[in-house]
Amino acid sequence: MIEFAGIKFRNPFVVASSPLTVKPFLLKRAYDFGAAAASTKLTFIKQPFYQKLRMYHDPKVGSIVCVDRRLDLGEGVSLIEETKKLAPDLVLFANITHPGEDLESWGYLAKAMEDAGADLIEPNFICPNLTLTAERLGQSGEAGGALTGQSPNLAREVVKILKSAVNIPVVPKLTPNVTDITAVAAACAEGGADAITLAGAQLSLPPVDLYNLDHVYELAEGASFGSLGGPSCQLQGYAMVAQVAKRVDIPIVGGGGIMNWQHAAQYMLWGAQLVTACTSLMWYGFELIPKILDGLEKYMGEMGFTSYEDLVGRALYNIRPAADLGMIQDTPVVDSERCNGCGLCLRPAHCYAIEMKDDLPVIDSGKCLGCGICVAICPRKALSFPVYAGQGGRR
Ligand SMILES: Cc1cc2nc3c(=O)[nH]c(=O)nc-3n(C[C@H](O)[C@H](O)[C@H](O)COP(=O)(O)O)c2cc1C
Structure with missing residues (x-):
């Protein structure tokens, strides 16, 4: 058991928002394999475009997702309602976004998810393929996803709106594509955020086929910037979590590249209360969840830790400026x-x-x-x- 933003979790494992969390039966399966929580697939009032899942994979490096089918409001609401019937004890983060100038609509969407039974709201300030890609190509895009996460002021504003719209905790999921992650995390905390999610999604491109020159994603024509998951997110992920844990006094869901219990333990030692994974489960199945939880438990026993809280931030004391290293x-x-x-x-x-x-x-x-x-x-x-x-x- 671990408490996070005032909610009791049976363990620290959260299935990250993705195709793993798009159907009630998948969420029930995640619960049966031991997950304490899951973040439902990104939901809009109405998504700006409809695409199918397209990805690039390298098992040693990671996966890049350039597009995925998201949910419209009715689908998101029904996902939460149906999942609460199938797995009432699975804690649900509702991963939402609104790419428009009418910021109040974030509140409308969040309230609908709260009414459907969501336990926490996870505003998605991370998704790079929503509008960040357009901006990086010099095109205009309405702030949403990672564009919101790049602006401390906008992030603070959206969090304030969400906090006044719902009574459940608000946990923004931040993009790593910023100069200073702590500035955005601090702005969210000022806006009233109850916690922060930090989990991979570095803006990425797959390698070009050196001979075809055009074939990069499977089953897609063209190359769009995508969101990175898997092993190559780990080291940057540890740094993000440690920076935020040092500066901002709210709990953290940490992730990016968690493939085994050791990675989960690392995130907790660097300051995360909960851990989240997507790519490893997409590659190797929900069977990984009990392995991660068993490994964590054995490790805690070996170390004499009696609760998950005992791990959280235990390595932070050791961080110091390079000039002060012994x-x-x-x-x-x-x-x-x-x-x-x-x-x-x-x-x-x-x-x-x-x-x-x-x-x-x-x-x-x-x-x-x-x-x-x-x-x-x-x-x-x-x-x-x-x-x-x-x-x-x-x-
Ligand atoms: C296919 C796919 C779809 C995703 N969809 C979402 C999403 O809807 N909302 C979100 O916040 N993150 C989404 N993500 C990002 C993951 O939740 C996670 O933050 C990221 O993949 C890093 O974690 P990992 O290394 O464990 O995969 C998606 C990732 C993948 C691979």
């Missing part, structure tokens, strides 16, 4: 039993500290910069820093 002096040593003399450690172009002698690398501590790349790339784990001996070689 410098540990050490030079890698070679395990001659493991080393087969392959010479990969001599490759880093900036390094002039390693020489091969009798088929073994010899490292000059006077020249070693301490970058740790030779340790990281050695396929036989034959290099390690002595200072970490007894801690598994490397941290």
Whole structure:
């Protein structure tokens, strides 16, 4: 159990808004596999255009979605009503947007979702393919999705309208496509936001087919900027969560690239109360949810954490300006039993500290910069820093 924005969640796992959350039976399945909550598919009063799902995938890197079928108001309302009948205990975030100048319509839409049974409103300030793409191409677009999330003033204004329209918590989902995520998060908090969702969606393009030159997305002609999900969102995601957790005193749903329990734990340690995933479930199924929850629970047991809250923000104390980092002096040593003399450690172009002698690398501590790349790339784990001996070689 973990409390978030005044609501009790049976665990921290939220299924992110996507094709996973577009049908009541899918949401029920997510609940049966252990999810505490889900964010329903993006709902408009009336969506500006109708498209089908089109994506690009690279299992090592991630997925990009350039278009998806969204929901109109009636569909969003019925999704929430039907899901509440099938899985009454699944906490529902209603993911909504309104791409128009009449900002009051955000409130109208949110109230309809509250009346349908939504537990929280998640204004979508993230979707890059709504209008951000048009703006980046020099065309005009009415602020919606990521365009709202790029303007602290607009985000604050929309949150205020939502807060006066509904009695349930408001949790804006922010775009990472900004210079300073904390400025937008702080503006949302000033507007009365109860929490913030930060979950991937960096503006992206898939690689061009080098020989066809035109084939980038499956089953689509042309290339539009899309929203990134999957492993490549993780490291930037950790930074976003930690920055917001440090500056803004409201809870966070953290995500972007959560593929296993370790990633979920990372997000919590960097300051997220809840975690959310989409791409991993689209690739590997709802079966991943119990694996993530089991892994988290075992980890908590090993660490002596007695509640999910114990993880939240535990790594934040360690963040400091680069100038204040403590410098540990050490030079890698070679395990001659493991080393087969392959010479990969001599490759880093900036390094002039390693020489091969009798088929073994010899490292000059006077020249070693301490970058740790030779340790990281050695396929036989034959290099390690002595200072970490007894801690598994490397941290
Ligand atoms: C096909 C697809 C559709 C999505 N639709 C929505 C949406 O309707 N609303 C939203 O806020 N995010 C949407 N997202 C973004 C995800 O909810 C999530 O924030 C993002 O994919 C990063 O998380 P991940 O790395 O776990 O996928 C969508 C993502 C994908 C892949």
